[in-house]
Amino acid sequence: MSGDLFRVQFIRSKTCFLFIPDKWVRKLTDIRKLEPGSTIKVIYDSGKYAYFSWQQSSMQHDNVVGINATVATNLGFKEGDLISLVICNNPPHLHRVEMCPLSADDLEMIELSSGLLQATLLDQVRVVWRGQFLTAWISNTLPIVLHVGSMDPDVNVGRLEQLTEVVIGDPLNNVLPSSENHWGSKSMLNDIVSSGKSLASSVINSVKGETQEEVEESFENELLTERSKYVFRVHPLHRSLPQHGPLDAFIPSACMSDLFKFPRNQQKSLFLKVTKLPSSKDVSATIVKGSEEGTVENVLDEQINESLSTNIRAMSVDCIQEAKEHYYFSNRKCIYMSNNLRSTLHLQIGSQVILSDFQRRPPSTSLEGVELLPVYGLSCLDLGKNFVEYVEQMRSGLVLSNKMLLTIPTEKGYIDTEVQLLPSSVTYSLVLPGQLDSRRVYVRLEKRTEKQPKVPPVTPSFPTSVVEDLHLGHLSCVINEALASLKLTLGLHESYTENQSVRINNNILILGKSGCGKTSTANTICNHLQGSPHYVYNAVMKCRPLKGKTVESIFKHLQSFIDECVYNQPSILILDDLECIAGVSEDQDQSSQASAYFNRISRMLLQIFSCLQSCHSIGIIATAPSLSSLSSSLVPPRGIHILNTCLELPELAKVDRLKVLDKLLNIKLKNKEIREIKCWDTLEVCSKKSEGYCCQDLADLVDKAMHVACMRQVDSNKTPVLEACDMLQALSDSTPMLLRGVSLHKEAAFGWDDIGGMIEVKNELKEVFEWPVMYPELFQNSPLRQQSGLLLYGAPGTGKTMLAAAIASECGLNFISVKGPELLSKYIGASEEAVRNIFFKAQSAKPCVLFFDEFDSLAPRRGHDNTGVTDRVVNQLLTQLDGVESLVGVWVLAATSRPDLLDPALLRPGRLDRAVLCPLPDEKNRLAILTALSQKMNLDADVDFVQIAVKTEGFTGADLQSLLYTAQLSAVEEQQAQISGECLVQLKMD
Incomplete structure (x- = not known):
């Protein structure tokens, strides 16, 4: 050859x-x-x-x-x-090739249809060479030109393969090959303008009857067809417009003026072709369909060309009376379309479309008539007349496209019809009022069973959550701060422009304990931006199902979400339970395999989001329990932060819990799940006793109360009635999510009345532990720091442990008891970790009393231990008791018989504020102790506790209890001996 x-x-x-x-x-x-x-x-x-x-x-x-x-x-x-x-000879296979588009418009189309280009590029080209101007097709009507740059290996000619990495760089600003016939050359376009103007001048001088304005308008109309294609985002019309047809779309006036040049005092409207730009989901579904049929390329072309393209009329949004309202505010290139038009093109809100073939007027075609085919065979006698009347209402005319769906108002309602233009060669036309009469409108009845496609949903719908339904006041500050940050990140404020060079990324990290509503709060934030005027797209990536998967699998899963967010931008990507894939290892060892796995994923996310947000309007919302649960690569102490704004969800106060319960019951009543509610007065008690409950816990509480009511009225066929006893029983059987798996000390079977004497000690305990629970508003507004630590000391057996156990039942607080030596371990660091864990459990169970028994064995004076274990434990205790993180809702109670052995730093104010002595009981207290301990004993009439109290000087409470138990045991032995003697006498008599 x-x-x-x-x-x-x-x-x-x-x-x-x-x-x-x-x-x-x-x-x-x-x-x-x-x-x-x-x-x-x-x-x-x-x-x-x-x-x-x-x-x-x-x-x-x-x-x-x-x-x-x-x-x-x-x-x-x-x-x-x-x-x-x-x-x-066959050229070498390329590992990497760099290409650059010729214009920003080509780059934007590549970004929006990267999945489609990736799927079809090898079917279009295999051999490339350095300096080549490569033509690639996104569809049969959308070619783009790429300039081939460097290649790896460094050769002049190479071959593209499946694993070749194609890197798309910045546009070359219309630097094109020197060809006089190139269709998109910038110099060529200038030549067209200049030659067009000279041609207009010559026509003015030679043609009579035409004004200069008419010739210039004709020139501008021709020039519109040479302009570039534009990518616009689809927004919905706020409501139907009776004076505009379904093929009328609207573009913001500022955008209309920037992109298209109009003569002065002329209505800003033009005719154009709109084509849907397929998303990555559309491409994936089409490729699967085409693979089954063996014709991937044909199916793609058929999808893009036939069902996703039509001709419309675009007008300025100023034509709408309510354009000044917030419904149509947008600082981006967007186009407002009716539901019928979006249904025809299968467009969701946020989809991308390409505008092309711009013309000032529609092509001059002779429309002979219109044929109407009612959908489903429904029709009326005057359908043709109704159609003519419908056209007459359109002041600026009605744009009709062949085989379009048109809803015509009639006396019987609205009828959906398919429009066919006559002759069939007419693709679309502008029908002006008075142009058609009923004689040129034909109604053809034909039985049709196919259903018209419905308008796709706006965005992925979120499940209804408790937070969304209740609109909790305690979350309003968090939601408002998140909205302000996201509007700044996505450029939704009025001063933002798409060409703005400075980008501010304020991504959100929502922190909170399990069940407090992190996911629901993130969804609520997105729902605020989902509607008009911004219509922000949002997607949720659940990280918990990805836990333990390979980094490549996580990247592939993340890429699908990123493709959709880029296509529908401005977008918000929610990373739910981020700690599952970018957390910390359980052993806290940075050199372990788990830490290396988490660090690799964290660095991947850091790199992806940094590159992604540098050129796209995408915001990130992540949820996690705490900052310490995430990898240090994502939340470093210094350096680059991807998650800039950290928002911690506050806990529910008593008033908030009351509002939540009230709203939940009203929802149940509205949905007719309950016939009547008779427990409104009990909600105050339930909100008080549900300290530590989150939104999900309260929702579960109401469901459990309904179950109790149904079980109580199981024989009745009517809807149950919710009573106070149902709520109280459900509350007693409920355990909040934070306390599940935490071993709490069960309430003691005795209270203050069961402990005799020690009136002063009881009063001090009530002041420290009971008053803050009874009067929370008073203590909350007090300028003084609330005392949260107390030390009970005294001789062994004086009732220190019994007093601590009575606090749980008297004050209604959770109670965690710790025996001092059980926290000590021979392994380095294990004792300190045990101390941290016990305080963490107390924080989770608040309001809670943390009781340390035999405190002197856990926190002796520092410097006297050869191993250093207790010294480190004391240091950890000092940090936990009065460190940077203050104890809120946790009271520390310690008991010891040797206060002189404790480290003095523990006894200063701010840690263990009070030291209360439990003295040896005097005669009056011994009498009270004996009376309290003998309440459940059967006493003879000759028992005199006064005489016993006088004779037991120096006895402790434990000694007096031992005295009573010994006496009770002696009485039992005497009674058994008496019964045995009587039985023996009876046997002898027999």
Whole structure:
């Protein structure tokens, strides 16, 4: 083939392949010169060259090769030119190739349809060379031009394979090959403008009857068809507009003026073609369908060209009376479409469309008539007349497209009809009032069973959550701060422009304990931005199902969400339970395999989000229990922070819990799940006793109360009535999520009345522990710091442990008891960790009393331990008791019989504020102790506790209890001996 000349013939194939006649393929294959995958070098125009992969084709002439017209034009070919073909050795496979689009519009279309281009690029081109202006098709009507730059390996010609990495760089600002016939050359466009103006001047001088304005308008109308394609985002019309048809769309006036030039005092409207830009989901679904049928490319082209394109009329949004309202505010390129138009093009709110083929007026076609086909065969006698009346209402005319869906108002309601223009060659037309009469409107009744496609949902719908339903006041500050940050990140404020060079990224990290409503709060924040005027797209990526998966699997899963967010931007991506894939290892060892796994994922997320937000309007919301649960790569102490704004959800106060319970019961009553509610007065008690409950716990409490009511009224066929006893029983059987798995000390079977004497000690305990629970508002507003630590000391047996146990039942607080030595361990760091864990449990169970018994064994004076274990434990206790993180809702109670052995730092104010002595009981207290301990004993009438109290001087409470137990045991032994003697006498008598 070397040196043979062939003539160029343009063909319609949307590829960069060279099509060779069958004769030459058979001839060269027989002599083993041409093999599958070979590369052909084309020499043309006195030494210029290009490289192609080849395909066999049945040409009518043997010396003719086929090539796509757009590809040939970009390379400088003309149809009929003579070229020379040379067979080359197979070029090396490329690992990496860098390409740059010619314009920002091409770059935007590549970003929005990266999945489609990735899926079809190898079907369009296989051989590339350095400096090539490569033509690729997003669809049959959307070509883009890419400039090929550096390649790896460093060769002049290479071959694209499945694993070749294609890197798209910044646009070249319309730097195009020097070809006089190139369709998009900037200099060529300037030539068109200048030549057009001179042509207009000559026409003005030679043609009579035409004004200069008419000629300039004609020139501008022609120039509109040479403009670039624009990508717009789809927004819905706030309401139906009776004076505008379904094919009327609206563009913000500022955007209309920037992109399209209109003469002064002329209505800003033009006719154009709108084409849906497929998303990655559309491409994936189409590829799966095409793979089953074996025709991926044909299915893609059919989807893009036939069902996703139509002609419309675009007008300025100022035409709408309510344009000044917030419904139509947007500082981005967006187009407002009716529901019928979105249904026709299968467009969701936020989808991307391409506007092209701009014209000032529709093509001049002779419309002979209109044929109406009612959907489902429904019709009325005056449907044609109603259609004419409908057209007359349109002041600026009605745009009709062939086979469009039109809803016509009639006396019986609205009828959906399919419109067919006559003759069938007319694709679309502008019908003005008075242009048609009922005689040119034909109604054809035809039984049709296919259903019209419905308008897709706006965005993925979130499940109804407790937070969304209740609109809790305690979360309003968190939600408002998050909204302000996201509006700044997404550029939703009025001063933002799409070309703004400075981008501020304030991503959100929502922190809170399990069940407090982190996910629901994130969804609520997104729902605030989901509606008008911004229509922000949002997607939720649940990280918990990805726990333990490989980094490659997580990246692939994340990429699908990113593709959708980029396509529908401005967007918000929610990373729910981020700690599951980017947390910390349980052993806290940075060199472990788990830590390396989490760090790798964290660095991947850091790199992806940094690059993503540098050029796209995408906000990130992540949820996690705490900052310490996330990898240090994501939340470093210094350096780059991806999650800038950390919002911690506050706990529910008593008033908030009361509002939540009230709202939940009203929802149940509204949904007729309950016939009547008779427990309104009990809600105050329930809100007081449900300290530590989160929103989900309260919802579970109401459901459990309904279950109790149903079980109580199981024999009745009516809807249950919720009573106070049902709520109280459900509350007693409920355990909040934070306390599940935490071992709490059960309430003691005795209270203050069961402990005799020690009136002063009891009063001090009530002041520290009971008063803050009884009067929380008073203590909360007090300027003084609330005392949260108390030390009970005294001789052994004076009732220190019994007093601590009585606090749980008297004050209604959770109670955690710790025996001092059980926290000590021989392993380094284990004792300190045990101390941290016990305080963490107390924080989770608040309001809670943390009781340390035998405190002197846990916190002795520092410097007297050879191992250093107790010294580290004391240091940890000092930090926990009065460190940076103050104890809120946790009271510390310690008991010891040797206060002189404790470290003095523990006894200063701010830690263990009070030291209360439990003295040996005097005669009066001994009498009270004996009376309290003997309440459940059967006493003889001759028992005199006063005399016993006088004779037991120096006895402790434990000694007096032992005295009573010993006496009780002696009485039992005497009674048993008496019963045995009586039985023996009876046997002798028998």
